[in-house]
Amino acid sequence: MDQTFEESLSALISRHFEGAKLISSSQLTAGASQQTFRITIEGKGGDTQVFALRRAQPGLASSSYGQLPPSVEVELLQLAAHGGVPVPGIEYVLCPGDGLGDGYIMEWLEGETMGQRIVKRPELSGARASLAFDCGQALARIHALSVPCSLVERLHNVSPEALVRETWEAYIVLDTPQPMIDFTAQWLLSNVPADFETTLVHGDFRNGNLMVTPDGIGAVLDWELCHMGDPMRDLGWLCVNSWRFGNRSLPVGGFGKVEDLIAGYESETGQPVDLTTLRFWEVFGSFWWSVTTLGMANTWRSGETPSVERPVIGRRSSEAQMDCVHLLIPGELPAHPDKISDANLPSVSEIIRSVKSHLTEHVGEKLEGADQFLMRVAVNSLSIAERELSFAPAAERAELAGLKSLFSGLEGNEDLEQLRWNLVSALRSNEPMDVDILGAHLRQTVAHRLYIDQPKYSALTNS
Known part of the structure; x- marks a missing residue:
């Protein structure tokens, strides 16, 4: 220290x-x-x-x-x-x-704040039974808060459409071709809620920012993303798959049902929750997270936040993009890309694996607190690099074939990055494309990317 x-x-x-x-x-x-x-x-x-x-x-x-x-x-x-x-x-x-x-x-x-423990710990089973309802009540109380004018002036006030455009523009500035992000942006702009209230929005109310005890919610944490906007954003964000910690069958934080969340909310407000609006904000949540993770990684490139955690967070964009795939263009997912063979002894992958083993077995046990956490992040970074070396060539070949099937007259074009940009440009300008071919290509490309970035993420299943 x-x-x-x-x-x-x-x-x-x-x-x-x-x-x-x-x-x-x-x-x-x-x-x-x-x-x-x-x-x-x-x-x-x-x-x-x-x-x-x-x-x-x-x-x-x-x-x-x-x-x-x-x-x-x-x-x-x-x-x-x-x-x-x-x-x-x-x-x-x-x-x-x-x-x-x-x-x-x-x-x-005192209480549990780790999302993966909240959805699994036996001693919290009683709390989980009513936790979605409790979250609904807590959110209703947040949205009912009377915010003083002096505080409102320091909070961002944004409409649903403006928020979509702000987020999309933040991604465009990053200058990286991510077709699924552009596809989702166009869907969101075509489905913006016609009517909405403006209240205080917590902005990051999710599993992982709640302290849970056997009696229920002990505290709502991390208020630094509060703003003025559509309160339904908070409900949708709580349902985003990233915060279910592997338990996709329970949409509310991996611990509860949507109907219980809504019942808790309506018990406080007396106003019905529109399911179409809730779905819009769930899609937006994954869209926002897919962009935000890329931007957080960019702060590492710029030197603003040099933590080893930042590049790994950037690779989580594929998780959120895969969630958008399931929500907007569901279908059969492709098989895992083939692994390349490496005749070198030891191979690059094996060298990386040896470093991971050393860090895990001989370094990690000597660390504690934030240092131990960052060591685990470093090991995860090495795992991503190892999978990139093994699977990226096959994934890129499949992506190139998909792009050629989308655009005619490009049989001789092997410039993968340029073809990615071609697709991004077409999506941004709403050019007509074969819907089935486009959907299959996006599913395949995002899934292959996720096999490399985080193969254990729950969205890599068809269910």
Whole structure:
């Protein structure tokens, strides 16, 4: 831990908690725009207390993705608490003189926040039985919050159509040909909800941003993506497959049914939820995530966020694109691409595999906290590179054949990237194409990409 950070934090603790001293601090998240720490203090009577410190990433003036600064997040948490939404209590808001940047100290709550554990842990089975309903109620309370004008002025206010266009334009700026993203953008623009309310939207209400206890929702976390917009966006985002953690049969976070989510929401609002609108926002959620992950990887290229986690997150775009495939052009998925043979001994894949084994077996066990997490990210990065070497040639041959079948007169053209751009341009200009051939090509291309990026992702099944 940085010595200046420890010294500044220790000084703050002694000032704010009379007679107390800092016992320990450990970083829980690697931090893209914000960092979270667990801090333990000892009071003058010898008793210990645990808090969470959340602060902006040092040196990062603002986020590329519009995350709100911690000072605004504090206001939202306080507003939510008054509105009956379960959130951690705020203990102290950092001041410039504290030397710790923009942030706050909040109540430490016990509960499960890992999505994959929430959908599986036996001790949470009772909570899961009503969790979708509880989520509906919590969202209704968030959307009913009366936001002061002074706070509204600092929040992004965006209509559904404008949000689709903003997201699509953010992807276009990245200058990467991803035909499924363009296909989905055109579908969304053709299906924008005609009527919508404007309320406070949490923006990231999903499994993984909830603290769950055996009694239900202990807290709603991560409010930095709040904005003013269509409240149905929150319901759709909660149903996105990325946040079901492998349990596709239960659309709400991998733990519940849509009808229970809606029942919880309607029990608070008294207004019916339109299923067509909900589906629009589910599609948008996967579309938004497919673009956002690419953009997050680009912040690594630019040097804005040099974490090893960023490039791997970029490869998650194929997961969200595959979810869009299932929602918009369902059909039989292609077989796994063939693996190339490598006569070299040891092969490049074997060298990568040996490094992975060393990191996992001899390095990882010596690390803890954020360092251990980032080591696992590094191993995952090597796994992607290993699969890329093995399967990309066959996947690219299949993609090239599909593109040639879409465009006549291109039999001699072997420039795969140029043909990708041809398809992207055709989709952006709404050029007529054979719907069946286009659908089959997009399914095949996205599935083959996902076999490389994340072969265990739940969307790689026909069910």
